[in-house]
Amino acid sequence: MIMKTNRVCDLFGIKYPIVQGGMAWCSGWRLASAVSNAGGLGLLGAGSMHPDVLREHIRRSKEATGKPFGVNVPLMYPQIDLLMRVLAEEQVNIVFTSAGNPKTWTPYLKDHGMKVAHVVSSSRFAAKCEEAGVDAVVAEGFEAGGHNGREETTTLCLVPAVRRATSLPLLAAGGIGTAGARRAAEALGAEGVQVGTRFALTKESSAHENFKQWCLNLGEGDTRLLLKKLTPARLAKGAFANAVEAAEGRGASPDELRGLLGKGRARRGIFEGDLDEGELEIGQVVSLFGEVLSVREVMDELTAGL
């Protein structure tokens, strides 16, 4: 064993500096607890949960693992105060916030004794994290699935920039689903990784089987950063993404895109498996994967050489 002291492991009380991204419609208690039981940090994806559903998933996670786990909260969540109250009431220990300003909720979470990590897509926001009292920063690049930054900075360019901007424990995200990419992230200055796509396609993920199987057949170029005039998101090419791309090529307005997007499409695509009408969020690295594995198998692969 050549494992050295690692600030990410120390901060969260975990064995391996590998965090499973808290993804909408994929990251329920089964996935999060399996990752935590395997020595990583599992995160519940609160973005797709009503506050009461989140409470249920927190309780189930506690039953399913004695190890640390956390919750990802996208700060653009509409009833964010209700969600935050649940985190406090259920005495969650670790929260990853994303898609918003780290200054807004970090004091509240810290006051309730939680460790807080924040996801950024620029070094400017990494500096804000430090001012906000965040405990760790996740630098997530252009290749990541789902919601994404406006500056399109890739993980390879972003991680060194964020490393310069902050001395906080740093995790890399976006494009990381193999031990090789984990080692690459470390070479860039990251102390750990957050892995989304590879875990979205595990047996324990709550994504629909249609979605998983279809994703495993995607190749390079089959995901796109779209909806840039609203909130940019990386989507897999399917009927909905193709319609968005065509509309954007014509110069569609934000209002037209909002109309096209409508409501509940991510649920329909990822959770209900409707590949035509659904919004199918997945990372670019999906092209490397060919089968649904168990969390344990993914963790074995990711920790190779650790």
Place this chain on the structure above:
Amino acid sequence: MIMKTNRVCDLFGIKYPIVQGGMAWCSGWRLASAVSNAGGLGLLGAGSMHPDVLREHIRRSKEATGKPFGVNVPLMYPQIDLLMRVLAEEQVNIVFTSAGNPKTWTPYLKDHGMKVAHVVSSSRFAAKCEEAGVDAVVAEGFEAGGHNGREETTTLCLVPAVRRATSLPLLAAGGIGTAGARRAAEALGAEGVQVGTRFALTKESSAHENFKQWCLNLGEGDTRLLLKKLTPARLAKGAFANAVEAAEGRGASPDELRGLLGKGRARRGIFEGDLDEGELEIGQVVSLFGEVLSVREVMDELTAGL
């Protein structure tokens, strides 16, 4: 010294597996010979040279270095047959081809005893390289400056995919300008790197001083992949790129974009230093650099730990 046998070094007869990208308007004999003299592989950028200018630069390179150097040829070059004849007549030993099908010219170049590398942005084209008899593959990601692939695959996702697709010696390109990124590329399976942007901003680069100084002030998000309806290119934000981006947001047609682009804009921007009217090609990694260095200083930084 812990240097192991390296196929890229063996193939080209160089000390370090570091290739300087053959960039339009930056990569003349001064830059290429300085890189070769420092133990890397310097490439002339034939894309911005008339055939007779290329001949002159090849001859000057031979005078300036006794070490191996090469020429990059974008296969979309209008008088490509004239350029190829110059390569043969001047007995160039190493050619990197890009922006086209590797099958078209590789037999000619191999028949003239040259080593041939080809730049790809997908694993599909890497497989074609192998069929074409190419000697090495450069996998260049979305973050690279100038002409770029349509699939937007980042270096972090592309290199492992190309590594699976071919057993040829593999170089990574796009987003690589530091020793950390070089090591990251190796972790992904690359055996060497091609570095553009960092060398474009050296003393020996033939880019205009205005261009170099202006590039050094660019931050994250200040380059964009534009002109996607023509040939995608990564441009730094300036008056011209902003006009293109605005036109694309309105859904501009390929014809409208061609009119906006006109002729000779890269020369005006990069070589003549016209930051308003010029097309300013540079990679995303530019945000990490703050000063013009000599080639020797860049090579010392890139080879740290080798």
